[in-house]
Structure formats: C-alpha cells, structure tokens
Amino acid sequence: MIGRLPLDEQLAALKSVLSRNEVLVDVLHRTAALNLSGWYVTAGCLFQTVWNVVTDRHPTSGIKDYDVFYFDSRDLSWEAEGAVIRAAGEAFAGLPAEVEVRNEARVHLWYEQKFGVACAPYASTEAAIDSFAATTCCLGVRLEPGGRWRIYAPHGLSDVFNLVVRPNPVLAPREVYETKAARWRQQWPELTVLDWPSAPAFPMPSSS
Template sequence: MLGRLAALDLPPWFLTAGSLFQTVWSVAAGREDLTAGIRDHDLFFFDEDTSWEAEDVVIKRCLAAVDGLGVELEPRNQARVHLWYPKEWGNEIAPYRDLADAISSFAATSCCVGLSLDSGGKLTVHCTHGFRDLFNLVLRPNPLTVAPQAVYDAKAERWMREWPQLTKLPWVEPSGRR
C-alpha cells in the first residue's frame, strides 16, 4: 500500500491511526491474524486547497491506487478538518498547522503514529509521544487531543474487547493543542 501511494506524487501524507497501532498491538499480543480488529486505513494528507473538490480528486486517486489490495482506505485532507469537525463532534477546533499537528490530536498517545514513503523509497515515521505506550499496550489520554473524554472512553472500550491485554489509564483533561 505504501509503495502504491508513494508513486502518486501526493501532497504531504501519512498512513496513520488504527492500521498502524492496532497492527503493533496484534504483534505484541501474539496474534496470527494481524488484520483482525482493523476497520480501515486512514491516510492523512495536507493540501492548502481546502475545497471539497480538491480533496475528492486526491481521495479518488488514492482509492484507485490501492484497488485490489483488499483494504479500506480513508484519505482525508487534514487542512479541511476544522471545517467539518464542529458538525461531526460538536466543538470548534483551530485549523491544523500540518500533518504532525493532525496526527498529534488523537485521543490516546499510542495512536499518534504515522508512516510515509516517498517515491525514492525513503520511509518517514512520525510518533508524537514516542513508542513506549504503543509497544507496552498502554492507553493513555493524549494531552494534545481535540477529542472529548467520551471518544477516548468509547474507543478504549472497543479496543479492549479486541485486545484485552491493553491497559487503560484514566482520563486527564487535556492541556489542548490550541
């Protein structure tokens, strides 16, 4: 998937979220099926053109590139999130400054990871809070999150059903990224 996406000459992008951290959890849990529990593969890209039309062009290119791989890819322009977030989640957020800012806003620290591959084969890894919580199967509220406690709790509940080895730490009100 990374190789196919790298060939597209996209705006800056990262594969992020569940497809990465849930794969790590499955390896740590000794699972044979590393895809179990993964709903989709989030592709964050950052394009200054915040029109829906521009985002839709990139989405369609990405989906065509991974066709036949048997994965559900969800490409989204992170420069547009502030435009739809209030309607979806009920509170306003400031625009993300870049991809690192967007990845850094997930509800749990172990989720704030991304991978990107350039057309020359160079892999870039972003991990906002380091790898300790991720590899130790710890769910820790992210101090930079834009998500409310209800999102953290709901996700943690689902993840802990799938990966009972996870340790959930109690919610701490985030300091906020804004």
C-alpha cells in the same frame, strides 16, 4: 521487552513489526505513488498491527481500515479533496481492505459538526496526528524517495509496544477517547487503558 529498548532500536523494531502486515506495506507503496503533499499512513492500522504482533495475532486482525492523511491548503473545497479520494480509490483498487484518504487542511471545516468541539485549522499533517484522542495513536509512517521509512511519533513508541492506551486531552472529547478505548479493549483485552484526567492537562497560569 521492546518498549524498554533504546529509541533507535524501537524504531528498527517498529519497521520490522509493521512490515509483517503485507496490506499495510502495499498501502504505503501505493500511497507513495500518488505524490500527495505531506502524507502519512496513520492511526489504527499502525498501532493495531503492533498490538497484533505483540499478542501473537495475525498482523491484520481487527484492523477496520487504513487511514491516509495528507495536507494541501491550496484548495479547501470538497471538490478538490473528492478528486484526490477518487484517484486514491483507483490506486487502491484490489486491496483486501478499505483505505480512507483525507486532507487534514480541511478538518476544521467539519470537525465541530461531527464531534461537538471546534478545531483550529491545522498547519500540517503532523499537527493533525498530534490531536488524536490517545497519545498511543499519534503515529505516522510514510515512504520517502529511495524507500526510506519516515516515522512520526511525537509521544515515542513505548506505550504502543507495551499495550498502553493513554489519553490525549488536547482536542477530542472524553467520550471519543472512552468509546474508542472500549472498542479496542474488546478486540485486544490485554490492553491497559488509562483514565481520562480529571483536571486539565495544561492548567491555565495564575493571573496574580
């Protein structure tokens, strides 16, 4: 079972598995050519590719879109992000999938309106990935110069390969996690979805 292999072997297995998704590989190469600051391809297109391969589905089955995060705090205007999105739209033209590009330096400007909780400004793309509703989602991949894969996986890879969805109660509300998990389980019924914790993940220290 891949999820019980040593980490270096899990990383090699992840690259091998993700490479079976030809759309994903194309997105990685096209994104690299955009020269975005601190970019990663992230979220569902990664862990869902793994779920598909592990459960003998087509690598692209059930993948709604491909998320590209980047981080540029020099200009937080919508106009600046919109210019990047338009350039990306041209770069991804002809792909048989939707690619969504977002500047994670701007997330705090709209997050509360969309999700009902405030979001402190992120300091990096990695910090944004850290705040996904499930730890299983906290995964990012980009291509470095020379074609080397850079993989960000703050919670490791065992849950991804073992089809475990684990809550990450650091920002996203419980209902966001449960809605996503229910949708994923419809597509991949083999998943084990862990319950949202009843107590805070990080209790406040005693004042005594």
